[in-house]
Amino acid sequence: MIDYLCNWALRDRIKGLIVDALLDMTREERLPAGVEDASFTVEKPRDPEHGDLASNVALVLGSRCKMSPREVAGQLKDVLEPVVRRDDYLETVEIAGPGFMNFRFAERYLSELLLSIGASRQGYGDWDWGEEKKVLVEFVSANPTGPLVLVQARSAALGDILCRLLSAVGYRASSEYYVNDAGRQVEKLGVSMQCRVRELTGEGEGSIPEDGYPGEYVRDLAREYLAEHGPEGDARRMGEFAVERLLQQHQDLLQRYGVEFDRWYRESEIRSRGEAEKVLEILRHRGYAYDEEGAVWLRATEFGDDKDRVLVKSDGSYTYLLPDLAYHRDKLERGFEWLIDILGPDHHGYVQRMRAGLDALGYDGESLEVVLSQWVRLLQGGEEISMSKRAGTFITMEELLEEVGVDAARFFFVMRSPSSPLDFDMDLAREQSSENPVYYAQYAHARICSVMREADGGEAADIMSRIREPEQLAAGLGHPSELALVRLLGDFPEEVLWAARSLEPQRVASYILDLAGAFHVFYTRCRILGEDPGVSAARLYLVDCCRLILARALDLLGVAAPRRM
RNA sequence: GCGCCCGUAGCUCAGUCAGGAUAGAGCAUCUGACUUCUAAUCAGGCGGUCGGAGGUUCGAAUCCUCCCGGGCGCACCA
Numbered sequence: 001m002i003d004y005l006c007n008w009a010l011r012d013r014i015k016g017l018i019v020d021a022l023l024d025m026t027r028e029e030r031l032p033a034g035v036e037d038a039s040f041t042v043e044k045p046r047d048p049e050h051g052d053l054a055s056n057v058a059l060v061l062g063s064r065c066k067m068s069p070r071e072v073a074g075q076l077k078d079v080l081e082p083v084v085r086r087d088d089y090l091e092t093v094e095i096a097g098p099g100f101m102n103f104r105f106a107e108r109y110l111s112e113l114l115l116s117i118g119a120s121r122q123g124y125g126d127w128d129w130g131e132e133k134k135v136l137v138e139f140v141s142a143n144p145t146g147p148l149v150l151v152q153a154r155s156a157a158l159g160d161i162l163c164r165l166l167s168a169v170g171y172r173a174s175s176e177y178y179v180n181d182a183g184r185q186v187e188k189l190g191v192s193m194q195c196r197v198r199e200l201t202g203e204g205e206g207s208i209p210e211d212g213y214p215g216e217y218v219r220d221l222a223r224e225y226l227a228e229h230g231p232e233g234d235a236r237r238m239g240e241f242a243v244e245r246l247l248q249q250h251q252d253l254l255q256r257y258g259v260e261f262d263r264w265y266r267e268s269e270i271r272s273r274g275e276a277e278k279v280l281e282i283l284r285h286r287g288y289a290y291d292e293e294g295a296v297w298l299r300a301t302e303f304g305d306d307k308d309r310v311l312v313k314s315d316g317s318y319t320y321l322l323p324d325l326a327y328h329r330d331k332l333e334r335g336f337e338w339l340i341d342i343l344g345p346d347h348h349g350y351v352q353r354m355r356a357g358l359d360a361l362g363y364d365g366e367s368l369e370v371v372l373s374q375w376v377r378l379l380q381g382g383e384e385i386s387m388s389k390r391a392g393t394f395i396t397m398e399e400l401l402e403e404v405g406v407d408a409a410r411f412f413f414v415m416r417s418p419s420s421p422l423d424f425d426m427d428l429a430r431e432q433s434s435e436n437p438v439y440y441a442q443y444a445h446a447r448i449c450s451v452m453r454e455a456d457g458g459e460a461a462d463i464m465s466r467i468r469e470p471e472q473l474a475a476g477l478g479h480p481s482e483l484a485l486v487r488l489l490g491d492f493p494e495e496v497l498w499a500a501r502s503l504e505p506q507r508v509a510s511y512i513l514d515l516a517g518a519f520h521v522f523y524t525r526c527r528i529l530g531e532d533p534g535v536s537a538a539r540l541y542l543v544d545c546c547r548l549i550l551a552r553a554l555d556l557l558g559v560a561a562p563r564r565m
Numbered sequence: 566g567c568g569c570c571c572g573u574a575g576c577u578c579a580g581u582c583a584g585g586a587u588a589g590a591g592c593a594u595c596u597g598a599c600u601u602c603u604a605a606u607c608a609g610g611c612g613g614u615c616g617g618a619g620g621u622u623c624g625a626a627u628c629c630u631c632c633c634g635g636g637c638g639c640a641c642c643a
Contacts, residue, residue: 041583041585043583043585045585045586046580046585046586046588046589047586047587049586050586054585054586056584056585059585059623059624062623063623068623069623096586097585097586098585098586098623098624099623100585100586143643145643180643183642183643184642184643185642185643211642293641294641295641297641306567306568306639307639309640309641310640310641311641312641313641314641315641317641319640319641319642319643320642320643321643324643345569345570345636345637345638346637346638346643347638347643348568348569348570348637348638349568349569349637349638349639350638350643351569352568372569372570374570374571374636374637375636375637379577382576415578416577416578416579417578417579419569419570419571420570420571420578421570421571421636421637423577423578425577428577428592431605432605433605434604434605434606435591435592435605436605437591439605440591440605440606442605443603443605443606444606446603446605447602447603447605447606450602450603451602451603452602453602454602455602502582506579510579510590513590513591514590517590520606520607521606521607521608523602523603523606523607524598524604524606524607524608525607527601527602528602529601529602530601530602564603565603565605
């Protein structure tokens with residue numbers, strides 16, 4: 001339930017009116033019984049000429065009633081028209097095209113909508129849809145063995161924004177970063193560290209192993225290690241040192257990026273508590289783990305995976321899967337009902353086996369939902385910047401942020417569907433013009449703030465309190481660009497809900513651009529200050545609502561809403 | 566070979582999950598609009614076999630089948 005007015009609520013209202021009309025008509029035997037159960041839609045038509053909300057009910061019922069859709073629509077209209085006329089929020093119902101029924105909002109509704117936004121303030125667009133269910137979003141979870149790269153920057157933006165969205169629609173959303181501080185990769189990092197330390201102390205060339213970490217940052221870390229601990233210590237200790245340093249860097253960087261994790265969950269915690277062994281025990285007990293060729297296998301094929309998976313290697317060490325499975329079990333044991341993992345594109349083969357593992361443990365694998373974030377290509381001067389680590393030309397997340405800033409990075413990363421590969425245009429992201437979507441949107445906000453500063457009372461003026469009655473707004477507003485803007489404001493709640501439910505933050509980004517566009521059009525067409533006092537007051541109220549929603553929408557993306565630019 | 570993602574205007578992409586009316590936006594290009602609240606803006610023109618072929622439907626970019634192109638996976642790596 002929501003306590004504010006929005007276009008979504010009107011959709012329900014219209015749906016109800018149509019069902020009532022259908023029931024009346026079947027009672028009068030004008031339509032065959034049961035038609036009121038038909039699934040029809042009430043949606044915003046693409047073309048605004050077709051009204052504010054349109055229903056396909058007559059097209060759906062046409063063949064069932066053995067009538068042409070337009071005939072059904074005609075009969076429905078006869079019943080609906082008087083109802084619509086009595087309705088405060090609706091103006092007209094019309095039949096159009098092949099049999100669509102087009103509804104138009106009454107001015108009264110648009111005025112009350114604005115008042116409702118003014119009354120709800122930052123809460124406008126929030127829902128209780130998630131029913132306080134606990135959802136855990138795990139993202140980035142990069143190995144602490146090297147700098148964060150672009151695809152992780154994308155995941156970070158995505159995960160953080162999903163948390164914000166899920167909270168907005170009524171979930172209790174938590175964010176976690178799983179730190180692989182205990183696996184084989186960390187050992188390799190230690191060996192690479194040792195090589196670099198020896199190199200620095202002149203103890204030999206110490207060539208980095210084939211599967212080690214040749215990056216320059218390891219040399220830096222080795223230097224730091226020497227400065228703090230001298231040449232003492234084995235590879236293990238050096239590895240731990242490097243991991244802690246890198247982890248600290250990641251934490252700092254993500255914080256600068258506006259991404260807060262509720263918890264950094266270390267694999268070593270899982271291991272030291274014996275969670276992996278517990279999982280093995282449960283799996284054996286349930287008959288889904290078996291020994292073969294010296295290894296312990298998960299019977300993943302029982303649960304739809306392509307092949308069985310190794311949990312414990314023949315040398316006795318664990319695969320990545322086992323502790324990670326223990327971690328996911330731990331999430332469920334902590335009462336999270338919905339687990340969302342954001343993974344890179346190279347991990348999609350992993351989804352099946354994790355779900356299979358959860359099923360094998362007696363949980364519902366379906367409670368795990370994976371968002372695969374696709375690759376990021378960097379473009380500069382129209383050319384792709386090669387991402388070769390070997391050639392040393394790859395750009396880290398940190399470098400990207402230095403280049404384009406947090407706002408542009410976050411916005412660009414969620415402008416596209418996570419499942420689409422992203423071409424990140426660095427030149428565009430740096431551009432301070434309308435071509436840059438981030439600036440276009442932020443400029444709309446700054447422009448409104450500028451008007452408020454000019455307005456009587458200055459920036460602190462309480463515009464909202466000047467208008468109390470819908471009539472005041474109805475009298476002051478009327479220009480098509482004003483009405484279009486109000487309607488768009490009324491779309492905000494459903495955009496938030498859909499973006500959260502379908503885990504598609506790009507909807508919010510695209511809404512922001514639409515809203516900014518509608519505002520700029522209005523701004524060009526209509527003068528706000530210095531008009532008739534009633535008109536000025538109403539327009540100020542309108543742009544204040546617009547400012548409120550722009551700010552809230554940008555906030556959902558973690559992007560700043562500047563007051564001046 | 567199997568699995569996942571992508572294919573829509575010259576370029577970058579919305580729209581596909583939830584089928585609807587004449588397929589949208591930005592960029593590029595061309596033409597216009599600042600004595601007035603920020604021109605970091607707005608208006609208009611040009612531009613399409615929605616990768617292809619079948620099928621389902623009153624109606625398909627959207628659903629189903631097959632095919633073609635591009636990317637990525639298919640480890641006792643993570």
